[in-house]
Amino acid sequence: MKILTRMGDASNVELTPDELRTEFVTGSEAAAVKAKIPTLTENEIDFLVDMFSAPTRLWGVQRGNEVVMTKDGCVNALNSSRMSSGVVAPVNREVGVRLFESMLGFDSMEVSHNDYSVKPQRFLKALEQLHMEILQEVTIFPLLYGFMPNLGLYYRPDGSFENPSDLLPLGKIDEARRTQEEALEACLEDCVEMSDCMVAMGADGIDYDTVASTGDAEFLAVLRTTEHVAKETGLPVEIGMSSEMVLGFHGQLEYNGVRLAGLWPHQQLELCEQAGCAIFGPVCNTNTKKTVPWNLGRALTFVKACTEIAKIPVHPNVGMGVGGVPMFETPAVDVVTRCSAAMIEIGKADGL
Amino acid sequence: MGTGDPAGMHLAHLLASSMGGIRAAGDLVARMQLSKKMRIDDAKKYVADKLHVTPLDLSDPTMMRGLREELDIGTITGVPGIAKGMAAKVRIAELLDIEINSVEQFKKKTGLVAGEKQFH
Numbered sequence: 001m002k003i004l005t006r007m008g009d010a011s012n013v014e015l016t017p018d019e020l021r022t023e024f025v026t027g028s029e030a031a032a033v034k035a036k037i038p039t040l041t042e043n044e045i046d047f048l049v050d051m052f053s054a055p056t057r058l059w060g061v062q063r064g065n066e067v068v069m070t071k072d073g074c075v076n077a078l079n080s081s082r083m084s085s086g087v088v089a090p091v092n093r094e095v096g097v098r099l100f101e102s103m104l105g106f107d108s109m110e111v112s113h114n115d116y117s118v119k120p121q122r123f124l125k126a127l128e129q130l131h132m133e134i135l136q137e138v139t140i141f142p143l144l145y146g147f148m149p150n151l152g153l154y155y156r157p158d159g160s161f162e163n164p165s166d167l168l169p170l171g172k173i174d175e176a177r178r179t180q181e182e183a184l185e186a187c188l189e190d191c192v193e194m195s196d197c198m199v200a201m202g203a204d205g206i207d208y209d210t211v212a213s214t215g216d217a218e219f220l221a222v223l224r225t226t227e228h229v230a231k232e233t234g235l236p237v238e239i240g241m242s243s244e245m246v247l248g249f250h251g252q253l254e255y256n257g258v259r260l261a262g263l264w265p266h267q268q269l270e271l272c273e274q275a276g277c278a279i280f281g282p283v284c285n286t287n288t289k290k291t292v293p294w295n296l297g298r299a300l301t302f303v304k305a306c307t308e309i310a311k312i313p314v315h316p317n318v319g320m321g322v323g324g325v326p327m328f329e330t331p332a333v334d335v336v337t338r339c340s341a342a343m344i345e346i347g348k349a350d351g352l
Numbered sequence: 353m354g355t356g357d358p359a360g361m362h363l364a365h366l367l368a369s370s371m372g373g374i375r376a377a378g379d380l381v382a383r384m385q386l387s388k389k390m391r392i393d394d395a396k397k398y399v400a401d402k403l404h405v406t407p408l409d410l411s412d413p414t415m416m417r418g419l420r421e422e423l424d425i426g427t428i429t430g431v432p433g434i435a436k437g438m439a440a441k442v443r444i445a446e447l448l449d450i451e452i453n454s455v456e457q458f459k460k461k462t463g464l465v466a467g468e469k470q471f472h
Contacts, residue, residue: 107378202454319354
């Protein structure tokens with residue numbers, strides 16, 4: 001018997017039942033070895049094998065196990081380009097957010113600009129404030145304001161700070177570290193400004209997305225911003241990461257005495273909790289050369305290590321190219337629904 | 353959640369795992385996760401107790417469609433006279449016994465609450 005599933009690039013692949021089981025087991029072991037966390041149990045592997053062996057197109061959680069959704073990227077999927085899997089629908093941000101509430105029945109939504117990085121959004125501060133303010137008048141579900149800190153935009157040629165990627169190959173380690181320390185302060189300032197200005201607009205929270213995409217300096221900027229926002233304004237903060245491990249572009253930065261470089265999701269969670277974060281979004285990137293079962297087994301192992309120790313809700317990212325979902329701009333529902341349900345039934349996620 | 357075209361990503365998660373927002377009681381549970389950092393089971397229990405239903409009922413659009421209209425906290429389908437937008441959130445804040453930032457800002461603007469209450 002052959003079971004039809006997909007690779008991490010979304011192409012079809014057929015596996016025998018034994019091969020399917022092996023994919024889940026080895027994916028889980030890959031995460032466990034790296035992060036020094038437990039693998040999935042035999043019962044959990046059995047559940048996943050049954051789920052993927054079923055020939056049905058769709059899968060779902062058991063009734064009563066549904067969770068809430070938080071959303072990044074605002075309505076980019078509606079009105080943006082293929083870069084955001086956007087379908088270029090002729091709707092503006094206000095209409096799009098209302099459609100997510102009424103047409104898609106979303107549990108919450110994020111307001112953000114199409115560009116989605118804090119640096120350009122800062123120049124549109126008044127517009128951003130107005131759209132949050134107006135949408136709060138007409139919607140019922142919680143609305144967070146969101147952006148990517150995207151520290152990379154602060155380096156040359158996009159920004160004014162020397163680029164550590166230019167300095168490191170020249171062996172200028174100290175200079176590369178110094179420019180990251182300077183750039184993170186500028187990024188932090190923008191993050192704080194664009195968060196604080198949403199308090200009076202009635203925002204229900206702030207969402208920092210794709211965090212640490214530029215490594216440990218960016219993660220530090222977000223942790224310090226979160227600490228400020230949580231303590232000074234009381235606004236809830238959601239932190240969604242960019243990958244399973246924090247890259248050590250700097251290598252020596254610490255938060256509360258913990259070195260940030262090389263942290264895995266369950267370790268990232270603990271620091272986010274200390275900073276005052278309300279919802280944590282772990283991320284595990286999809287390996288396109290491996291199968292979806294391998295990627296899902298790996299992602300679930302990271303997520304389970306988080307939910308077992310979490311004091312706050314955990315919303316793992318299950319978009320295109322993360323959380324076991326294939327890296328393809330039109331994700332296939334047969335694997336998206338399975339990754340979705342598995343994150344809750346096995347990963348014990350509080351939301352997605 | 354993450355990126356993907358609406359049919360492949362948002363509809364898929366909606367059908368597979370979501371509480372359904374104001375179609376059921378997903379917005380209310382999300383508010384408890386955000387405002388009180390409650391994990392999913394605690395958040396569901398809190399909301400269910402306030403609504404005098406079971407946690408299972410909170411994801412049931414059949415049960416919640418009628419209850420939301422009865423409580424006047426906003427419905428997904430258009431019903432003339434039922435609370436919408438800010439009016440629904442004023443009632444939700446009272447029902448769940450929480451502060452909703454936009455409601456507090458609205459009260460300040462309209463002078464419905466004396467003094468200068470700050471959201472914290």
